[in-house]
Amino acid sequence: MKISNLIFLGFLLILILFSATTYINFRQTEKVNENSEFFARSAQIVRETNRFQRNILNMVSGLRGYLFTGENYFIEAYDSAANENVNILAELSTMIPDTSQQHRKLRQIHVLIDQWFSDFAEPLINAKRNAVSSDSGQVAFNKMYREKLSTGNEQAVNRRLQHVFRDFSNYEYSVRERRKADLTNSIRRTRQISFYLTTLSIVIGVAIAAFLAHRISTRIIRMVNMADDIAAGNYSATTEDKGHDELSRLARSLNHMSRVLSENITLLQRKNEELGQFAHIVSHDLKAPLRGIDNVVTWIEEDHSQELSAKMREYVQLIKGRLLRAESMIQGILSYARVGREMPVKEEVDLNILLQEIIDSIGTKPEHRILLPSDLPVVKTERIPLQQVLSNLITNAIKYHDKPDGQVKISFKDQGTHYRFFVEDNGPGIDKNYHEKIFVIFQTLQERDSFESTGVGLAIVKKILDDRKQSVQLISSPGEGSTFTFTWPKSPDN
Numbered sequence: 035m036k037i038s039n040l041i042f043l044g045f046l047l048i049l050i051l052f053s054a055t056t057y058i059n060f061r062q063t064e065k066v067n068e069n070s071e072f073f074a075r076s077a078q079i080v081r082e083t084n085r086f087q088r089n090i091l092n093m094v095s096g097l098r099g100y101l102f103t104g105e106n107y108f109i110e111a112y113d114s115a116a117n118e119n120v121n122i123l124a125e126l127s128t129m130i131p132d133t134s135q136q137h138r139k140l141r142q143i144h145v146l147i148d149q150w151f152s153d154f155a156e157p158l159i160n161a162k163r164n165a166v167s168s169d170s171g172q173v174a175f176n177k178m179y180r181e182k183l184s185t186g187n188e189q190a191v192n193r194r195l196q197h198v199f200r201d202f203s204n205y206e207y208s209v210r211e212r213r214k215a216d217l218t219n220s221i222r223r224t225r226q227i228s229f230y231l232t233t234l235s236i237v238i239g240v241a242i243a244a245f246l247a248h249r250i251s252t253r254i255i256r257m258v259n260m261a262d263d264i265a266a267g268n269y270s271a272t273t274e275d276k277g278h279d280e281l282s283r284l285a286r287s288l289n290h291m292s293r294v295l296s297e298n299i300t301l302l303q304r305k306n307e308e309l310g311q312f313a314h315i316v317s318h319d320l321k322a323p324l325r326g327i328d329n330v331v332t333w334i335e336e337d338h339s340q341e342l343s344a345k346m347r348e349y350v351q352l353i354k355g356r357l358l359r360a361e362s363m364i365q366g367i368l369s370y371a372r373v374g375r376e377m378p379v380k381e382e383v384d385l386n387i388l389l390q391e392i393i394d395s396i397g398t399k400p401e402h403r404i405l406l407p408s409d410l411p412v413v414k415t416e417r418i419p420l421q422q423v424l425s426n427l428i429t430n431a432i433k434y435h436d437k438p439d440g441q442v443k444i445s446f447k448d449q450g451t452h453y454r455f456f457v458e459d460n461g462p463g464i465d466k467n468y469h470e471k472i473f474v475i476f477q478t479l480q481e482r483d484s485f486e487s488t489g490v491g492l493a494i495v496k497k498i499l500d501d502r503k504q505s506v507q508l509i510s511s512p513g514e515g516s517t518f519t520f521t522w523p524k525s526p527d528n
Contacts, residue, residue, distance in 0.1 A: 037250065037279045044242035051235040055228050062224040069217045076210050079129055083203055086122045089115035090195065097155055101162055101179065109159065119147070139202040146195045154188045253281045257288055269296040328357045383417050385410035389444065392425045402432055405443040411453065414525050419498045424457070426491040427518050431459035451524055452504075458517040464510040472508070495520070 096112030099105065123144060130136045161178045164171035182188055256273045263271035272292055275285035331353050335342070342350065386406070393404055413420075424444075431442045443458045464472065473496040499506045499520055510516035 037246070037281065040279075041242075041246065044239070044246075048235050048239050048242075051231050051238070055231040055235070058224055058227055058231075062220060065220055066217065069213055072213055073210065075129055076206055079126065079206055080203065082122050082126055082129075083199065083206070086119055086126075087196075087199055089119045089122070090192075093119070093155070094192065097158070101158055104162060104166060112155075116151075123147075136202055136205055139198055139205070142198050143195065143202070146191060146198065150188070150191050150195070154182050154191070158182060250281065253277075253285065257285060260288060260292070264292060264295065269299045324357050328354065331357070379416060379418075380414055381417055382412055382414055383420065384412045388417070388421060389424065392421060392428060396425070396429055396432065401438050402435065402440040402442070404428065405441065407445055410446065411448075411524075413453070413522070415522065419502075420522060423495050423498055423520065423522075424455070426495050427457040427520075430491055431457055431461065431516070431518075435459060435461040437461065449521070452521045453524060454519060454521050456517055456519050458515065460515040463512045463514045464508065464516055465512050466510075469508045469510070473506070 092115040093112050096108045096110075096115065099108035100112065123140070126140055127137075130140060157178060158175075161171070161175040165175035253273075253275060256275070260271050260273040269292065272289045273285050275282045331350055335347075335350050389406055389410065428442060428444070432440065435442075437460065441460050443456075445456045445458070447454045447456075473492050496506060502523070504521045504523070506518065506520040508516060508518055
């Protein structure tokens with residue numbers, strides 16, 4: 035499976051778990067709101083029920099007060115409580131579902147209230163009103179009073195009504211307690227489910243992240259190790275990856291690149307070997323006829339020295355000079371081709387001794403002075419390449435000097451991991467337009483006929499320093515001398 039698909043599926047699973055947690059919490063919130071509405075409605079029902087019971091007591095007391103005294107004050111309190119109870123019963127009917135057990139209790143209350151009104155309250159009130167106007171009415175009232183109130187039927191209806199009200203209220207309180215317990219259990223279950231789902235999401239997320247990190251990092255490390263091996267020279271290095279994802283494709287591409295690079299490096303090495311052999315063979319084969327020509331010219335000069343005119347002797351010397359230049363150029367080509375091909379050998383090099391050996395080998399004229407610092411360092415490096423660089427720069431400074439009292443000054447600066455060396459002369463100087471040209475092989479600033487030079491020395495210096503990723507610079511102006519400066523590492527690791 036592709037890594038991108040695996041990451042997508044992992045995040046999708048975590049998203050589903052968090053969505054489920056959010057949905058459960060949302061449903062629990064709805065349930066809490068529903069219970070809050072239920073408790074608000076239940077509190078309203080309880081309040082209305084209590085008001086209804088108080089009004090029943092007011093109606094009974096108002097009825098009895100009116101029957102005993104005949105005062106309209108009592109009948110007004112009775113009427114007010116009766117009208118309010120009608121409204122309460124209507125409101126309770128809208129608040130209680132038709133399928134509820136309370137709705138049946140409410141119908142029983144309706145029936146008992148209507149019975150109380152029709153059997154006791156209204157007949158007694160009418161009888162009391164007629165008793166005021168005549169004695170026969172008073173007799174009829176007294177008889178009805180004894181029949182309806184003294185026999186206990188009215189009290190039985192009141193007890194029945196109170197009993198139904200008590201059942202009505204108790205049912206409401208029991209429903210509230212049950213709903214409260216259900217809500218508590220639901221909240222507890224929701225918290226547990228949310229905790230488990232959240233924990234599961236975190237665990238799965240951490241597991242996926244760890245799996246992906248391990249799966250990706252280990253394979254990337256193998257590829258990095260492969261790249262390090264290639265950089266160290268092991269061009270046949272490969273990495274093993276049998277997967278089918280993006281990193282597997284990258285690994286196969288790297289393996290293909292390694293094979294192609296190995297083939298190209300092998301081919302390049304073979305070409306370099308062939309080039310080295312070619313340079314050696316060509317230089318050897320070219321030197322042989324040049325020596326033959328030189329021998330013939332020498333024989334002519336020795337055998338016919340008396341017969342040669344002054345002009346002919348000049349031509350003979352010119353031929354010898356050309357032969358010497360051609361041999362020097364061939365040797366320069368061979369030296370240039372060998373730069374970077376020798377196996378590097380690191381050794382302790384005392385620059386004081388090295389420079390003195392170079393000066394002795396150059397064979398400077400007495401009128402030329404070479405100034406050396408007294409505190410030249412000792413470095414662990416390749417002796418031959420450093421000797422070639424210093425030798426060519428010093429030779430170049432002396433060869434092109436145009437003053438009889440020439441001076442070459444050598445100095446250095448410590449730059450941390452490197453040394454910077456300076457080869458300074460007070461010669462003719464070099465125009466800025468030629469600062470780059472002089473480092474190109476076979477390039478000279480003077481005519482070859484007027485000055486013997488192969489044009490290879492500075493090219494060798496540039497190639498040696500380029501191979502070691504070092505720099506060489508020229509600071510010069512016509513008539514102000516020249517300063518060649520180059521860097522060289524203190525140790526092989528720099």
